[in-house]
Amino acid sequence: MDVTIEPLSCGTLTAGRSMFEAGADDTPRSLPVPAWLIRHGDDIVLLDCGMHHDLVGAGPAREVVELFFGLEVTSDDLVASRLGEAGVDPDEVGIVILSHLHFDHVGGLAQLPNARVIVQADEWAAGFDADLAAANTFNPSDFDLGHDVVTVGGEHDVFDDGRIVCIPTPGHTPGHQSLRVRLSDREVVLCADCAYFGETLDGGPLPPIGHDHEAQAASLIRLRAMRAAGTTLVPGHDAAVMASLPARLD
Ligand SMILES: [Zn+2]
Known part of the structure; x- marks a missing residue:
């Protein structure tokens, strides 16, 4: 069984460093805003899915994002376009694992009608809790789209073979999760927003915003322990790391 990971480039967000590093x-x-195409034999899985198509071009959705970020997202950066370049019909995507519910991770769900969503139960509940959704800037119109949703609590082995395993890394948001993928000869963890940058993994500052800094710090300690045991950690938004990755990890 071959398992491979292909990074998909789904746009860019820019702001002053102080927004990302206290x-x-x-x-x-x-x-960079990545999504991750993971092929598990014939199964097509995504970790996260980039931004909503309404953010391409002028409009009220874009204006809200631009209150906080410089935004680069073209129609080529949408997940459906990137999947097409990779030879995948968006309708073929059977599973979308959501690291968390921020707009730059879930907006592409609107282009993935047949996907089953896998998300931590705490995150999904927060998405529908008025106070937590507001505090975490979740927008239910990004993810409350009628998909089949599987909520999980803790580690979740997606195919029961140890190759693709959701691992809870809460803190950035209430039910944030990362994804451990076992390739042919090594293990990779796609950290998502538990660690924006390589520096974060090396003990650099956390962002000033975030649901629970202590929980995030504890999640990072667990990730570092995995790295010490030989796992490759891939941070969520590091331009230099993204530029260094091959088109396909296998
Ligand atoms: Zn986030």
Whole structure:
């Protein structure tokens, strides 16, 4: 059984560094927005799915994002376009694992009508709790679209073969999760927003925003322990790391 990972480039968000790293100055930093195409034999899985198509071009949705970020997203950056480039029909995507419910991770769900969504139960509940949704800037119109949703609590082995395993890494949001993928000869964890950057994994500052900093710090300790045991950690929004990745990890 071959399992491979292909990073999909789904746009860029830019803001002053202080938005992403507590105590930093306001020089701009650009964050790539990736989605991750994972092929498990003939099964097509995504981890996260980029931004909503309404953010392409002018309009009220884009204006809200641009209150906080410089936004680069073209029609080519939408998940359906990137899947097409990879030879995958969006209708073929059977599973979308959501790391969490922020707009740059879930907006593409609107283009994936047949996907079953796998998300931590705490995250999904927060998405529909008025106070937690507001505090975490969740927008139910991004994800409350009638998909078949599987909510999980804790580790979840997606195919019961140890190859693709959701691992809870709460803190950035209430039910944030990362994804452990066993390739042919090594293990990779796609950290998502538990660690924006390589520096975060090396003990750098957390963002000033976030649901629970202590929980996020504890999640990072667990990820670092995995790295010490040989696992490759891929941070969620690091331009240099993204540029260094091959088109396909196998
Ligand atoms: Zn996030």
